[in-house]
Amino acid sequence: MPTIPIIRTVAELRAVLAERRRAGERIGFVPTMGALHAGHGSLVTAARREHQCVVASIFVNPLQFGPNEDLASYPRTPERDLALLAEHGCALLFMPEVAEMYSAGSVTRLHQTGLTDVLCGRSRPGHFDGVLTVVLKLLLQVQPDTAFFGRKDFQQALVIRRMVRDLDVPVSIATCPIHREADGLAMSSRNRYLSAEERAVAPELFAALRGVNDGFLRGERRAATLVELGRVALARGSRWGIDYLEVCDPETLEERGAEARAGDLVAVAAKLGPARLIDNLLLGENVPA
Ligand code: PAF
Numbered sequence: 001m002p003t004i005p006i007i008r009t010v011a012e013l014r015a016v017l018a019e020r021r022r023a024g025e026r027i028g029f030v031p032t033m034g035a036l037h038a039g040h041g042s043l044v045t046a047a048r049r050e051h052q053c054v055v056a057s058i059f060v061n062p063l064q065f066g067p068n069e070d071l072a073s074y075p076r077t078p079e080r081d082l083a084l085l086a087e088h089g090c091a092l093l094f095m096p097e098v099a100e101m102y103s104a105g106s107v108t109r110l111h112q113t114g115l116t117d118v119l120c121g122r123s124r125p126g127h128f129d130g131v132l133t134v135v136l137k138l139l140l141q142v143q144p145d146t147a148f149f150g151r152k153d154f155q156q157a158l159v160i161r162r163m164v165r166d167l168d169v170p171v172s173i174a175t176c177p178i179h180r181e182a183d184g185l186a187m188s189s190r191n192r193y194l195s196a197e198e199r200a201v202a203p204e205l206f207a208a209l210r211g212v213n214d215g216f217l218r219g220e221r222r223a224a225t226l227v228e229l230g231r232v233a234l235a236r237g238s239r240w241g242i243d244y245l246e247v248c249d250p251e252t253l254e255e256r257g258a259e260a261r262a263g264d265l266v267a268v269a270a271k272l273g274p275a276r277l278i279d280n281l282l283l284g285e286n287v288p289a
Helices: 010-022 038-050 078-087 119-123 127-142 151-166 189-193 196-201 204-217 223-237
Strands: 027-032 053-058 092-094 146-150 172-176 240-248 265-272 275-282
Touching: 010 027, 010 053, 010 127, 027 038, 027 127, 038 053, 038 078, 038 146, 038 172, 053 078, 053 127, 078 092, 092 127, 119 127, 119 151, 119 240, 119 265, 127 146, 127 151, 146 151, 151 172, 151 265, 151 275, 189 275, 204 223, 204 240, 204 265, 204 275, 223 240, 223 265
Parallel strands: 027 053, 027 146, 053 092, 146 172
Antiparallel strands: 240 265, 265 275
């Protein structure tokens, strides 16, 4: 079975990557929290296209979990992760302990306003402070040419892009398409929380988004009516606890008050059993049936 080196310290990471850079290699970076799936594999594949050295990180970042969230139970599958990364041609894995990332007494945190006040930021206070803090640290540690993120976490990718722009971080941010199971469910590490019964109804989330998109394609432009289409579809199953379902501006994430436009983001977060799932599409987008 192919395998790759695991690096545990920032000092070693810097030394190894300095060598790669001296050899003229471009560095692509795929930050993750582990429990990897084919979606992560596709990020590594995308990174390999233009980078001779692809680095992945696995770090379950305590800062981005709220007090009642799933930090302790977050799935950890290091052996399978390593195999998946190796199969996709990742060159090395950075897998630090918490103490390596946050030394005792670490008190500096990154905070962004605006984009982080809505959608997931509204229901997960402090979440994006944690994401931004760890992503900036990882970017400073790896210093990649490009960092790759999945579009399932649409808001996360947008917030990170803004941070990079605001702080002049010398990196390109690539956002890659959502990877879906054959039945439409967006791949997520948290899908592992679903029981067989819950897994069977989970594709309803994407079906609800498709319903909104179909409404738009039929000519419906009232944002509230489109949202209602999605909510009604999810209420039919009566298993879902909807956190939000919104049509918003894809750049500012402001909720559309009146009229929806092609390219608007339809974003949903909902609980199904123990799992909080998120998904999104862009209105008018060609989505799988
Ligand atoms: O999307 C994730 O897996 C995490 O939020 C990230 C970007 C690795 C930061 O911990």
